[in-house]
Amino acid sequence: MATETSTExxxxxxPPAPPADAPLRIRRVSAEGTLSVLGxxxxxxxxxxxxxxxVLPFTGVLGFWVSWYVLFLVLYGGIAALQWDRMAVxxxxxxxxxxxGGVLATAIVVDQVGYTLVRxxxxxxxxxxxxxxxxAEGPLSPQDVGGVGHALVGTLEQITLATAFAVPLGxxxxxxxxxxxxxxxxxxRTLVDAMTALPDIIxxxxxxxxxxxxxGLQKCGFAASLALGVTMLPIVCRASEAVLRIVPxxxxxxxxxxxxxxxxxxxxxVLPTARSGLSTAVVLAMARGIGETAPVLLVAGYARGFNWxxxxxxxxxxxxxxxxxxxxxxxxEKIRAFGGGFALIILVLILFTIARRIGGAAPGQLTRRxxxxxxxxxxxxxxxxxxx
Amino acid sequence: xxxxxxxxxxPAVPEDRxxxxxxxxxxxxxxxxxxxxASALSVFIITGLILVFLxxxxxxxxxxMGFGFLTTQSWITIDPQHFGIAAILPFGVMIALIAMVIxxxxxxxxxxxxxxxxxxxxxxxxxxxxxxxxxxxxxIYGLWGLLFLEPRILGFESWLGRxxxxxxxxxxxxxxxxxxxxxxxxxxxxxxxxLMVIPIITSxxxxxxxxxxxGEREGAYALGSTRWGMIRSVVLPFGKGGVIGATMLGLGxxxxxxxxxxxxxxxxxxxxxxxxxxxxxxxxxxxxxDFASFPDPGSMGLSALMAAGLVLFAMTLxxxxxxAxVIGRSRSGLSTG
Numbered sequence: 057m058a059t060e061t062s063t064e065x066x067x068x069x070x071p072p073a074p075p076a077d078a079p080l081r082i083r084r085v086s087a088e089g090t091l092s093v094l095g096x097x098x099x100x101x102x103x104x105x106x107x108x109x110x111v112l113p114f115t116g117v118l119g120f121w122v123s124w125y126v127l128f129l130v131l132y133g134g135i136a137a138l139q140w141d142r143m144a145v146x147x148x149x150x151x152x153x154x155x156x157g158g159v160l161a162t163a164i165v166v167d168q169v170g171y172t173l174v175r176x177x178x179x180x181x182x183x184x185x186x187x188x189x190x191x192a193e194g195p196l197s198p199q200d201v202g203g204v205g206h207a208l209v210g211t212l213e214q215i216t217l218a219t220a221f222a223v224p225l226g227x228x229x230x231x232x233x234x235x236x237x238x239x240x241x242x243x244x245r246t247l248v249d250a251m252t253a254l255p256d257i258i259x260x261x262x263x264x265x266x267x268x269x270x271x272g273l274q275k276c277g278f279a280a281s282l283a284l285g286v287t288m289l290p291i292v293c294r295a296s297e298a299v300l301r302i303v304p305x306x307x308x309x310x311x312x313x314x315x316x317x318x319x320x321x322x323x324x325x326v327l328p329t330a331r332s333g334l335s336t337a338v339v340l341a342m343a344r345g346i347g348e349t350a351p352v353l354l355v356a357g358y359a360r361g362f363n364w365x366x367x368x369x370x371x372x373x374x375x376x377x378x379x380x381x382x383x384x385x386x387x388x389e390k391i392r393a394f395g396g397g398f399a400l401i402i403l404v405l406i407l408f409t410i411a412r413r414i415g416g417a418a419p420g421q422l423t424r425r426x427x428x429x430x431x432x433x434x435x436x437x438x439x440x441x442x443x444x
Numbered sequence: 445x446x447x448x449x450x451x452x453x454x455p456a457v458p459e460d461r462x463x464x465x466x467x468x469x470x471x472x473x474x475x476x477x478x479x480x481x482a483s484a485l486s487v488f489i490i491t492g493l494i495l496v497f498l499x500x501x502x503x504x505x506x507x508x509m510g511f512g513f514l515t516t517q518s519w520i521t522i523d524p525q526h527f528g529i530a531a532i533l534p535f536g537v538m539i540a541l542i543a544m545v546i547x548x549x550x551x552x553x554x555x556x557x558x559x560x561x562x563x564x565x566x567x568x569x570x571x572x573x574x575x576x577x578x579x580x581x582x583x584i585y586g587l588w589g590l591l592f593l594e595p596r597i598l599g600f601e602s603w604l605g606r607x608x609x610x611x612x613x614x615x616x617x618x619x620x621x622x623x624x625x626x627x628x629x630x631x632x633x634x635x636x637x638x639l640m641v642i643p644i645i646t647s648x649x650x651x652x653x654x655x656x657x658x659g660e661r662e663g664a665y666a667l668g669s670t671r672w673g674m675i676r677s678v679v680l681p682f683g684k685g686g687v688i689g690a691t692m693l694g695l696g697x698x699x700x701x702x703x704x705x706x707x708x709x710x711x712x713x714x715x716x717x718x719x720x721x722x723x724x725x726x727x728x729x730x731x732x733x734d735f736a737s738f739p740d741p742g743s744m745g746l747s748a749l750m751a752a753g754l755v756l757f758a759m760t761l762x763x764x765x766x767x768a769x770v771i772g773r774s775r776s777g778l779s780t781g
Contacts, residue, residue, distance in 0.1 A: 147670035157553035228483035249768030255700020265497040319476035347581020350702040
């Protein structure tokens with residue numbers, strides 16, 4: 057190093073023009089850091105295999121990986137202690153542990169989604185699975201008879217009705233919290249927060265006690281959607297309030313300064329500005345509602361055939377279908393349950409993708425398409441001006 | 445007294461008082477606010493209605509069992525009626541506690557990773573992933589726990605039972621060579637519920653961690669701290685309130701979880717704290733498994749379920765309210781959504 061610099065100085069007495077400012081890359085991964093991790097992982101694997109499989113009387117796949125991980129941390133700590141001081145060692149170990157947390161979360165989600173999709177594929181590859189109901193199906197029916205058609209109908213109708221109750225009410229409550237406020241705001245916010253974690257079976261029990269037993273409505277899709285609405289309302293409210301609160305105050309002030317009343321300001325300034333965030337909140341709440349089993353379980357009944365009318369007779373939804381099918385002993389029924397899981401996960405993923413596409417962005421932040429449209433329009437006006 | 449001269453010259457100035465501004469809302473605004481206030485109150489009304497109707501329906505069971513409802517370990521609601529929540533409530537609490545023991549460190553760890561360690565390009569995908577984890581239906585968790593996790597976790601359970609059996613919780617009194625003796629246990633249910641609680645704890649804690657003031661972070665670095673040192677001295681103290689609140693909300697969720705537990709456990713009505721042993725229970729699972737047996741609205745069985753539901757509701761509501769209040773009052777929670 058030293059000789060190099062000295063020869064450079066000799067070779068170039070007049071320093072060349074300084075290179076363009078390149079930002080210093082700070083958080084680069086160093087080779088010894090990566091190699092230490094890899095080395096510790098490999099050593100732990102070998103040691104674990106010897107100890108777990110050969111020496112100690114342990115069995116089980118999960119146990120193997122748990123003890124591998126513990127060994128890995130110990131070995132990594134040892135390797136790190138050879139190179140760095142104590143504070144750095146602690147920092148490294150924490151970093152590795154937390155990174156595992158991130159990897160673990162990813163692995164669990166991928167595993168759950170993947171497991172359901174793979175196992176469900178056996179049922180789903182018969183495309184009639186999506187159009188048939190269980191009306192013609194018996195315990196010995198082959199895999200290509202029977203399906204989730206009726207449950208899809210039930211799920212879509214119930215979630216639509218539930219959204220129709222929960223979204224207006226939830227968004228209005230959120231507007232109250234962020235725009236009006238006052239003494240009432242704090243208890244409402246606390247209660248809404250508490251209700252987001254309301255046990256899902258309680259909303260079903262409530263609708264059973266109130267609507268079905270007291271008001272005398274029969275068990276049907278409508279009752280189920282009321283129960284779903286009770287579950288979704290606090291979720292919508294909480295998420296919408298978070299979005300409304302980051303609408304810049306200057307926009308409101310501008311509207312007031314132009315003489316707008318409060319309701320005009322909310323309707324034509326605040327809500328449109330927060331539109332993408334609000335739609336995300338709504339879609340995420342729908343994704344939560346669509347998978348709820350417990351509220352529906354108590355009040356929707358269980359039908360094996362199509363029922364297009366949510367206001368009369370029992371109606372099945374997808375989670376309910378899975379819940380009943382998985383408890384049956386036949387293999388074909390279990391596979392159908394996974395087929396139902398396939399359909400449910402696809403629905404949740406679709407809603408989720410929609411939510412991510414339309415927003416999640418801060419208010420006023422545009423999507424790529426919106427930005428392109430605005431650019432196109434301004435280019436056109438500019439062209440018209442030059443022509444004129 | 446010397447200043448008397450100038451004062452006399454000056455006109456008498458009234459004491460400075462802020463001008464009272466009266467903003468008279470227009471009729472439209474009054475109606476608008478009224479509607480909004482009504483919809484905010486609807487949250488109170490719904491909570492109130494839940495309480496009222498559960499109490500009305502539960503009265504019959506409370507009258508029949510009296511105080512014994514809280515102390516009886518049995519659930520016989522047909523003729524020689526004898527039922528109480530002394531077994532199913534603590535079982536549910538055990539499941540929730542196991543879930544929290546796993547979920548609190550994992551959830552906070554993932555939150556710290558996302559907000560402090562993950563490369564910027566990974567942050568948004570990871571946040572989406574945690575949101576997705578929260579959106580995966582509990583029935584899918586149940587399927588996964590029952591058919592994927594359970595066969596794989598039995599070996600680990602028997603390992604715990606044989607080697608850590610001196611800890612009372614892991615003590616195993618059944619024949620340890622039969623794998624089915626470990627199945628459907630409190631432990632497995634707790635593990636599955638922990639996976640449902642992790643996204644709640646993670647997303648709330650991540651929000652508060654990412655709001656830790658930049659100046660204080662840089663201060664810690666400037667004093668020569670490592671990243672972990674910075675986290676320990678700035679991020680964690682700042683986020684403490686938010687994390688406690690998130691934990692409480694997670695506990696509320698764990699206490700109220702229904703379907704995944706119902707699928708995984710086999711109901712037992714005699715409480716024991718040996719978490720690895722076959723069989724478990726919870727209030728929500730009892731309701732889900734039992735409600736269909738009582739089509740008659742006036743029956744004792746239904747009333748008993750309503751009573752159990754009321755206890756569950758009251759318990760989770762209190763836990764959640766405390767959590768929400770802690771979040772609301774903490775320094776870190778002031779600006780979170």
